[in-house]
Amino acid sequence: MATTNVEKKVGDVEARAAPAPEEGSAPPQVPQSPSFPEGGLRAWLTVFGGMLVTFCTFGVVQSFGVYQDYYTRVSLTEHSASQISLIGSLQVFFVFALGLPAGRLFDAGYFHHCLLSGTAIYIFSIFMLSLAEPHHYYQNLLSQGVGMGIGMGMMFLPSLTITSHYFRVKRSTAMGFVVAGSSLGGVIYPVLLNNIFQRSSGFAWGVRGVAFMDLGFLVIANLIMRTRLPPKKSLADGNGATFKSVLSDIPFLMYILGVFLIFWGIFVPFFYLQLYAALHGVDATFTNYAITVMNASSVFGRTIPNFLADFYGPLNVMIPSAVISAGLIFGLFGATSVLGVTLFAIFYGFFSGGLISIAAPAVGSFITHRDLSDLGIRIGTLSFSLAFALLTGNPIAGALLTSDHLWHRPLIFAAVTVFGGAACHLIIWKSIRQRRQSSKI
Numbered sequence: 204m205a206t207t208n209v210e211k212k213v214g215d216v217e218a219r220a221a222p223a224p225e226e227g228s229a230p231p232q233v234p235q236s237p238s239f240p241e242g243g244l245r246a247w248l249t250v251f252g253g254m255l256v257t258f259c260t261f262g263v264v265q266s267f268g269v270y271q272d273y274y275t276r277v278s279l280t281e282h283s284a285s286q287i288s289l290i291g292s293l294q295v296f297f298v299f300a301l302g303l304p305a306g307r308l309f310d311a312g313y314f315h316h317c318l319l320s321g322t323a324i325y326i327f328s329i330f331m332l333s334l335a336e337p338h339h340y341y342q343n344l345l346s347q348g349v350g351m352g353i354g355m356g357m358m359f360l361p362s363l364t365i366t367s368h369y370f371r372v373k374r375s376t377a378m379g380f381v382v383a384g385s386s387l388g389g390v391i392y393p394v395l396l397n398n399i400f401q402r403s404s405g406f407a408w409g410v411r412g413v414a415f416m417d418l419g420f421l422v423i424a425n426l427i428m429r430t431r432l433p434p435k436k437s438l439a440d441g442n443g444a445t446f447k448s449v450l451s452d453i454p455f456l457m458y459i460l461g462v463f464l465i466f467w468g469i470f471v472p473f474f475y476l477q478l479y480a481a482l483h484g485v486d487a488t489f490t491n492y493a494i495t496v497m498n499a500s501s502v503f504g505r506t507i508p509n510f511l512a513d514f515y516g517p518l519n520v521m522i523p524s525a526v527i528s529a530g531l532i533f534g535l536f537g538a539t540s541v542l543g544v545t546l547f548a549i550f551y552g553f554f555s556g557g558l559i560s561i562a563a564p565a566v567g568s569f570i571t572h573r574d575l576s577d578l579g580i581r582i583g584t585l586s587f588s589l590a591f592a593l594l595t596g597n598p599i600a601g602a603l604l605t606s607d608h609l610w611h612r613p614l615i616f617a618a619v620t621v622f623g624g625a626a627c628h629l630i631i632w633k634s635i636r637q638r639r640q641s642s643k644i
Contacts, residue, residue: 239371245429246369250377252428254384256318256362259417260325260355262388264298265470265501267291268477268494269396270347275478278337278406285601286340288474293348294355295470296594301356302586309361312434315425317361322421325354329414333407360586362424363563368431375517375564379509382560386505386552389498393477397491446580454631454638455569455581459588461627462562465525466589467596468617469555472532473497474597475604475613476548482607483539490544497548504556509564517565518628518635524557525625532618536611562589568635596620 240246267290274287305317328350335342363381370377392413399409449455472479476497480490512520531551538547566581600613 240369241371241373243369245431246377248427249365249369249429250380252424253362253366253381254387255420255424256358257381257384258388258391259420260298260359260388261382261385262392262498263351263413264291264295264355265385265389265473265498266392266396266494267294268474269393269400271474272477272481273396273400273406274343276481279340279343281338282340283601284475284478284604285598288597288601290344290348291474292594292597293344294352296590297349297352297356298359298590299356299586299593300590301353302360302590303583305357305360306364306580306583306586309364310434312430314361314365314428314430317357318425318428321354321357322425323354324357325351326414326418326421328354329410329417333410333414358421360582362428364582365428365430373513374567375509375512375561376506378564379506379560382509383502383505386498386501386556389473389501390495393494393498394492446584449581449584452569454634455566457627457631458565458569459585461624461631462585463588463592463624464620464627465558465624466562466592467624468532468600468620469528469558470593470597471600471613471617472535472547472551472555475600476544479535479610480544485539485544486541489541493544493548496545497552500549500552501556504553505560507553508557509560512561512564517561517568518632521558521561521565522625522628522632524554524561525621525628528554528558529618529621529625532614532621535614569638 271284271287271291274282274290275284279287308314308317328346331346331350332343335346363378366377366381367374395412396409399412400406473494476493477490480493481487485493508520508524528551531547531554535547535551538544563582563585566585569581596617600616603612603616604610605612
């Protein structure tokens with residue numbers, strides 16, 4: 204009896220001494236593991252649905268090199284490489300820029316609204332692209348750059364973030380599977396488009412064929428993806444203070460700068476590899492499959508590094524991947540044969556794929572509290588910032604390519620920016636390790 208009373212008094216003292224939870228955060232004593240099933244049929248169906256969405260959205264972004272080559276040499280010959288790459292850059296800009304408002308809507312419980320409206324806008328815009336006439340630049344810019352980009356932006360980030368409803372320990376792996384769908388799309392789309400563009404049916408029916416395929420996949424995604432956690436009752440509760448704290452987190456801002464620099468240059472080969480190979484006399488039949496090879500390798504690059512990131516920490520995987528990717532871009536100078544382009548595509552697809560897919564899960568390394576209450580705002584801030592890197596990076600590379608003999612300019616730009624991103628992450632590595640009190644960051 205005496206022991207029981209002592210234990211009760213000790214418990215009362217500990218309860219009074221425990222700090223009150225901050226407004227908007229979950230009570231610290233609530234265990235987190237029951238909130239994350241870490242699997243199950245509904246969880247993996249949602250992951251599969253997310254893969255279908257990224258297949259139809261970012262898979263198209265990664266296949267823009269086919270359009271870049273076709274527009275440059277066939278339908279928009281009067282425009283520069285920089286002007287043409289602006290179409291793809293504007294598309295991917297909206298994918299990330301709309302991540303912030305789409306993420307807010309997702310938190311408020313409007314996931315299915317975002318997914319359905321994004322599907323409608325995206326499919327409509329693809330059919331409009333199929334009607335674009337040769338040498339009418341504005342038609343391609345509006346349908347492919349603006350329309351398809353907005354539709355993608357409404358779907359992409361919510362379809363990636365929804366995995367956080369089901370996974371905590373395996374979150375990087377689950378997100379890696381979702382993002383791997385884009386690499387699968389990057390394998391399929393170039394094969395379809397290159398083969399159909401060269402036939403009598405041409406550009407219009409190639410784009411329509413993609414539109415019908417995407418419609419089927421996105422209908423399936425809308426039917427099988429489900430949210431699990433209740434929406435936030437108020438978007439205003441505590442978010443102002445949270446956003447302010449995010450902007451005052453210097454290591455996190457340095458991380459954003461690093462990813463900005465990486466994304467500024469990492470997609471240059473995805474946009475220009477097919478054109479590069481064609482202009483360097485690489486076999487024409489193989490040239491049509493160069494981007495496919497790179498994206499096929501990227502499938503493994505977006506799953507294996509994510510799996511390693513769950514064990515060793517996202518930043519510990521990102522930093523060496525960035526250094527290797529930058530070195531490979533320099534290596535493209537010597538890739539002027541089928542063998543050279545193939546080796547570049549395989550290795551670059553793998554290491555750059557790891558960089559792209561880990562960028563969002565790595566945000567968790569900057570959060571020390573258990574409720575992850577500011578994860579959404581941090582990912583949204585990162586996404587919005589990256590939109591401007593993706594909007595300007597490839598047009599800058601195109602502007603540097605003023606002649607077929609000046610490929611060293613865009614390649615040096617891409618390699619140096621990726622190296623710069625790795626340097627930013629090295630600078631904050633020690634501080635994040637101390638914050639996490641672990642070498643797994």
